[in-house]
Amino acid sequence: MLLRMSTLLLKTLREEPADAEVPSHRLLVRAGFIRRAAPGGYTLLPLGKLVLDRVTAIVQEEMVAAGGQEVSFPALLPREPYDVTGRWTEYGDLLFTVKDRRGVDHLLAPTHEEMFTLLVQDMTGSYRDFPLLLFQIQTKFRDEARTRGGLLRGREFLMKDAYSYDLSEAGLIETYARMRATYQRIFTRLGLEHAIVSAVSGAMGGSASEEFLATAEVGEDTFVGCTVCDYAANTEAVTTPAPPARAVTAPALAVHDTPGTPSIASLVALANERALGGRTDWAASDTLKNVVVTVHHPGREPEVLAIGLPGDREVDLKRVEAVLSPATVTMFDDFDSRPDLVKGYIGPQNLKIRYLADPRVVPGTAWLTGANESGRHATDVVAGRDFTPDGTIEAAEVRPGDPCPACGDGALTMRRGIEIGHIFQLGRRYTDVFKVDVLGTDGKAVRPTMGCYGIGLSRAVAAIAEQHHDERGLVWPATVAPADVHIVAAGKDGQIEAALTLGAALSRAGIRVLVDDRPNVSAGVKFTDAELLGIPRSVVVGRRLDEGYAELRDRRTLERTEVPLADVAGVITRELG
Amino acid sequence: MLLRMSTLLLKTLREEPADAEVPSHRLLVRAGFIRRAAPGGYTLLPLGKLVLDRVTAIVQEEMVAAGGQEVSFPALLPREPYDVTGRWTEYGDLLFTVKDRRGVDHLLAPTHEEMFTLLVQDMTGSYRDFPLLLFQIQTKFRDEARTRGGLLRGREFLMKDAYSYDLSEAGLIETYARMRATYQRIFTRLGLEHAIVSAVSGAMGGSASEEFLATAEVGEDTFVGCTVCDYAANTEAVTTPAPPARAVTAPALAVHDTPGTPSIASLVALANERALGGRTDWAASDTLKNVVVTVHHPGREPEVLAIGLPGDREVDLKRVEAVLSPATVTMFDDFDSRPDLVKGYIGPQNLKIRYLADPRVVPGTAWLTGANESGRHATDVVAGRDFTPDGTIEAAEVRPGDPCPACGDGALTMRRGIEIGHIFQLGRRYTDVFKVDVLGTDGKAVRPTMGCYGIGLSRAVAAIAEQHHDERGLVWPATVAPADVHIVAAGKDGQIEAALTLGAALSRAGIRVLVDDRPNVSAGVKFTDAELLGIPRSVVVGRRLDEGYAELRDRRTLERTEVPLADVAGVITRELG
Known part of the structure; x- marks a missing residue:
């Protein structure tokens, strides 16, 4: 393979593309590997x-x-086999569907x-x-x-x-x-x-x-x-390791006035201030937070679901969706339509909707939680005594330092x-x-x-x-690079000709070659482009051509070595091994 | 490459697939190269x-x-660029269109x-x-x-x-x-x-x-x-060579009662019988046949169009569509809605719809054609005098023997x-x-x-x-065959082992090999399958294995030659040259 940059469909960009957020996207666009063609659709350019x-x-x-x-x-494909397995519905909006000229449903x-x-x-x-x-x-x-x-x-x-x-x-x-x-x-x-x-x-x-x-x-x-x-x-x-169930030792459930405490932080502050239940060491992890979500089961009516978890954890919707797949899940926000769900003061006692709890909410654990009345919370709300979840759910965010569910000894990173x-x-x-x-x-x-x-x-x-770039551009691994070697003709005429001759020789030896033979581009621009394109090895045919020398450059280490022109093929062949 | 039929996803069929009309389809299915997956959609199997x-x-x-x-x-792709060029509409029903989750139009x-x-x-x-x-x-x-x-x-x-x-x-x-x-x-x-x-x-x-x-x-x-x-x-x-326009020599248009002559054949018979216009040598080519079609222009109302052509020619709708592309064309059949179009008796005189004529209908030509009244035709209807087409159209079927439009001397085949x-x-x-x-x-x-x-x-x-099959099956050209050689182990055990050893040796030499190493299949079935699959060259490892011989078979000529096992690689390598 011998590609010549003088004819290659390539335009490198100095400026960052406006819509690119991640380094690979920026560099692949700037180096002329891809180009946006449609929303979420990219054209692969020759490289x-x-x-x-x-x-x-x-x-x-x-x-x-x-x-x-x-x-x-x-x-x-026609819809039918995907109906049989239910995936026509399960895939939901992610599926592109197509009707043919007879109105028959198909899918991509x-x-x-x-x-x-x-x-x-x-x-x-x-x-x-x-x-x-x-x-x-x-x-x-x-x-x-x-x-x-x-x-x-x-x-x-x-x-x-x-x-x-x-x-x-x-x-x-x-x-x-x-x-x-x-x-x-x-x-x-x-x-x-x-x-x-x-x-x-x-x-x-x-x-x-x-x-x-x-x-x-x-x-x-x-x-x-x-x-x-x-x-x-x-x-x-x-998975969250569940502690063992324990015997109920807590006193009976007691309801307290807790005005203006719809958040866990405000609740804990007030509980400590008023020494609720005789304690002043309340922490967020002593509270039971109850979050209401809407579950969108494919092809069914949405379900309103409550999830209970220790108050020091947030709900991770991706984890909830992983459990409830193929359903998708959004936060419930239509509290006006549900007077039984008192926002900020929900407790698991007597809920009219399905209630799933974090694995840590085992029978016997006692919680400070909502009393299902505005401005009121309850202490000593005991799982298995005052409420029984309809099941457990992995809904809580995972945090560094959480115990490892496999060995139990280590912490998660x-x-x-x-x-x-x-x-x-x-x-x-x-x-x-x-x-x-x-x-x-x-x-x-x-x-x-x-x-x-x-x-x-x-x-x-x-x-x-x-994974393979630096501040100058891409640094392709040799196994996937668009070429094995990038020959840069630093100057005009003689050097271009020598670069093409060298390229042809390497190509005949089975080496994949890109030659920068552009006649009207400065050496500086060519070097910058070579670093942007990221082919593992460059050969500069430049000043010392007359003395029979070329310069080898390693894209990763940026090392440069001068070698006799006659040795270039040998060196590169050895490297490609 | 070394493929083993004992593990290959392959099932050859003896019977013809019910839905296959053409030889390539039948053979590609029977030989296990393709399999129907959907209406108009085929799966490519490994071969x-x-x-x-x-x-x-x-x-x-x-x-x-x-x-x-x-x-x-x-x-x-999004619709927009195809709207700009008009092809979103022009492509019509052939285009698969897709709406994304936001309702935006896309096309494949x-x-x-x-x-x-x-x-x-x-x-x-x-x-x-x-x-x-x-x-x-x-x-x-x-x-x-x-x-x-x-x-x-x-x-x-x-x-x-x-x-x-x-x-x-x-x-x-x-x-x-x-x-x-x-x-x-x-x-x-x-x-x-x-x-x-x-x-x-x-x-x-x-x-x-x-x-x-x-x-x-x-x-x-x-x-x-x-x-x-x-x-x-x-x-x-x-294209149809147009004769030169001629001076009008015909007498004035005359209308005749021609009851029961809606077809050209019946009209010619009656014209000769009654010596219309004093002639008894009427031929179909003397009549002007007027065919009504509906033109479906993309994105516009359908147009009713009349086409005039010599009565010895049929209309070729593919030719009409080629002229009127991107419109599609169907035969008009709603004569009840158009009392001005008298089916079987249409003439080009005073038509209320667009009228295009065959290139042979040049000014000065006189025709026997409809009089636009049921049961009546007219003689001496002269182009340029009694009617003027709105243009010419290549609508008539092309027939073997028609004059060549390029040289004028030859006839078309x-x-x-x-x-x-x-x-x-x-x-x-x-x-x-x-x-x-x-x-x-x-x-x-x-x-x-x-x-x-x-x-x-x-x-x-x-x-x-x-192009490459015979009554036994496929006969692939060497350049595209799924393998270069098909080694058939005619018997069990020792022959299978020898076939696999030979296959491995050929494969190492860069030859693409398929080995029929199925242990429970008879030699006869293997030979039949080999002919069905159509790999250019077979090697049969069979009866004479003990004497060190294999049989080479040429799929195209069906020639068989015995060669020493040791020479097989050499022979095949030379052939692949």
């Missing part, structure tokens, strides 16, 4: 396409090495569990056809409420989705482990520092799932680690990451729905169990840029 | 995906060799002239940035009224679309010629026998265009050649083909609309002129299958 192609090739190669077989499904498939399962049903008959690992690489469409960060979260993106079918639980676990190892290898080859964290399965359904997060400040996902053990989880998946992969043990959700049965080794019918495995390919490009 | 990937790679390579730069645009772009032109406007500034040749490879969606033939015409297909921008007419012509040559090279490499024919531009707009048609009985396009010169054109693009490529000189339609101007060499603004160039990649797979 961006080359990077995406290299990322895709690595993923494809590793999937095949793991026994994957590549297929390609239509993206535009977000993922293809239904279709792969129907194909497997169609094309298999017995245990001899299993296990199966199938994948495709396809453009996906999602009607995101908020797109973000260029390729990070768009309405259209390239995805590798894979589906496995095994005949036993042990088989699924083995395939899942192989895919997990394959993903680690893929992300390592892509140069992505990543964490593997426990996750919740969301609209996919199924039992176990893990996310691969590329660590990045700008990541939308927060994940926790433990200071002692190797526990790692998406905050949505963090928190970091941010970009979700670049997600693997699921789906089990038989889909094979059950479509009644997929094949002949087992014992002559009886057996139902395959399923896994699914996704990688966001275009998002991976953004994640790589996020 | 089908491999063929499509090889086709794509050839196209990509030739496009880059021709100076093309690959980019990738979103497929889901059929082609990207608008977006490429806006990108070029955004990223260029002066003559130094030109010429430009950009392309992408993308899944396209079209809401076809009638899908057909598996991959031949689906609602979703893979397309390579390219766009060129030049600063002069001469530049466009040069680029167009380069793309034309590139396409010839591509289709030759794909093994596609093809014709290049003049075409009409349709909804693309622009001046000159040519289609590449893969010759095939089942093709939807009919094209003509000349027995003398090298003229070739799609029937839609055939007719064949059928599958449209696999289309190239257009668009000119400035799009750069005018978006007012794209760049700095010219003389310091003045210059407006780029545009070409566009498409290849249907998934359709090309079907066209190849259409």
Whole structure:
């Protein structure tokens, strides 16, 4: 490959693009890798396409090495199979739907569990056809409420989705482990520092799932680690260790006038000031905060739900949604319509709506909480005696220092990451729905169990840029760089000619070359552009050309070394190893 | 590459699929290359995906060799740019439209002239940035009224679309010629026998265009050649040579009672029987047939239009639509609502609707035609005297033997083909609309002129299958076959092991190998499957394995030769040369 910048569709920008909030987005636009074409839609320019192609090739190669077989499904599908599994409704607004000329409903498939399962049903008959690992690489469409960060979260993106079918639980676990190892290898080859964290399965359904997060400040996902053990989880998946239930020792519930205390802080201050219940050491964690939310179940009437949690915690709606998925959740704000819900003074006693409590609200715990009358609170409101929640819910924010739910000894630390992969043990959700049965080794019918495995390919490009840049520009890992070497002709005529000759020689040796042969651009601009573009290795053909020397520059370390022109090919070939 | 049939997702079918009308569709389904997933939507199974990937790679390579730069645009685009050019409306029902969650109109772009032109406007500034040749490879969606033939015409297909921008007419012509040559090279490499024919531009707009048609009985396009010169054109693009206008010598128009003659045949019979106008040699070509159609202009009220043509010709609605594009045309059938249009007795005299005539209806020609009264016709109805058409139209069917419009000496011959490529000189339609101007060499603004160039990649797979099969199955050209060699282990155990060993050795040598290592399948079934799958070369590891021999089979010629096992790699490597 020999690309010439004199003809390349490339325009680098000195100024920051106005709509770019994250470094990868800014740099990919400034360096001419991508360009905005539509809301949440980006065009890959030639250099961006080359990077995406290299990322895709690595993923494809590793999937095949793991026994994957590549297929390609239509993206535009009729509604029917998605109605059968309920996902037509569950996906809600995220789904792009399309009516054809006859008015028939179609969707742009977000993922293809239904279709792969129907194909497997169609094309298999017995245990001899299993296990199966199938994948495709396809453009996906999602009607995101908020797109973000260029390729990070768009309405259209390239995805590798894979589906496995095994005949036993042990088989699924083995395939899942192989895919997990394959993903680690893929992300390592892509140069992505990543964490593997426990996750919740969301609209996919199924039992176990893990996310691969590329660590990045700008990541939308927060994940926790433990200071002692190797526990790692998406905050949505963090479970709160419940203390043991205790015997009731508290006196009877007592109601107090607490005017003007709709907030926890004002309540605690007043409780200590008035020594409610004879105590002056009230803390926010002694109070029970009751938050009302509206749960939007797909295809059903919204539900008003109350959530109780220790007063020192905020509700984390992402965690609530993870539990209630596929429903979405918003804060309830129509208190005028519900006189039974006294804003700021709600208690769990005699609530007329469903009430779910934090796992820490175990039987026997006594709380300072609302009395369901304006300006009044109650002390010694005891779980299991004065109220009984309809269930528990992981709704409270996770905080650094919280106890580790895995080992119990360590404390949680928190970091941010970009979700670049997600693997699921789906089990038989889909094979059950479509009644997929094949002949087992014992002559009886057996139902395959399923896994699914996704990688966001275009998002991976953004994640790589996020992890690999400095203040001068992009610094691509050699495995995905748009070229192996960037030859800069510092001056005109002779130097351009020498640069092109060198480029042709390297290209013949199988090296991917970009030559900056622009005749009317200064050396300074060319050097700045080379640093912005971030190809790992530059060769400057400049002042010392006449003496037979070129300068090698390392984009990452910024080191410069002079080498005889004749040695350049050898040095680079050795480096590419 | 080493594929093992024991684990490959493959199920060959002995019976014909019920819904398949054309050979390529039947064979691609039977051989397990594709499978129906939705109306007009096919899944590429592993072998089908491999063929499509090889086709794509050839196209990509030739496009880059021709100076093309690959980019990738979103497929889901906002309506606005397509409103500006009018194509939102012009495309009509073929366009899949999508509303996002905010109710904003989007489309699944059929082609990207608008977006490429806006990108070029955004990223260029002066003559130094030109010429430009950009392309992408993308899944396209079209809401076809009638899908057909598996991959031949689906609602979703893979397309390579390219766009060129030049600063002069001469530049466009040069680029167009380069793309034309590139396409010839591509289709030759794909093994596609093809014709290049003049075409009409349709909804693309622009001046000159040519289609590449893969010759095939089942093709939807009919094209003509000349027995003398090298003229070739799609029937839609055939022009009818107009005879010179003549002086009026005919007597005055005379009306006759002609009861029960609504058809041309009945009219001619009666005219001869009654010697109308003193003649008994009336032929259909002496009559003027007037056909009423409804023209559906996008975004406007339907228009009722009459078309006049010699009575020995039928109207070809595809030709009419090619002229009236982007309008669509149907036969008018609501004569009850129009008492002025007397079905079977319409004449061009005093018509109240627009009337377009065949080019043969030149001034001075006299016709036997309807008198606009039931049961009456008129003789000596003279063009230019008794009626004046509102214009001419190419509406008449083209027939073998018609005079060649290019040389005038030859006669037209007719064949059928599958449209696999289309190239257009668009000119400035799009750069005018978006007012794209760049700095010219003389310091003045210059407006780029545009070409566009498409290849249907998934359709090309079907066209190849259409041209390359026999009664036993597919016969892939070596350039696109899913594998280079198909090794058949005729028996069990030792032969399977030997086949896999040979396969591994060939694979290490860079040969793409499919091994039939199925343990429970008979040799006969394996041979039948090998012929159905159509990989160019088979190696049978069978009876003479113990003596160190294998059998080579040529799929096309069905020739068999025995060679020492040790020579197999050498023979195949030489063949792949």
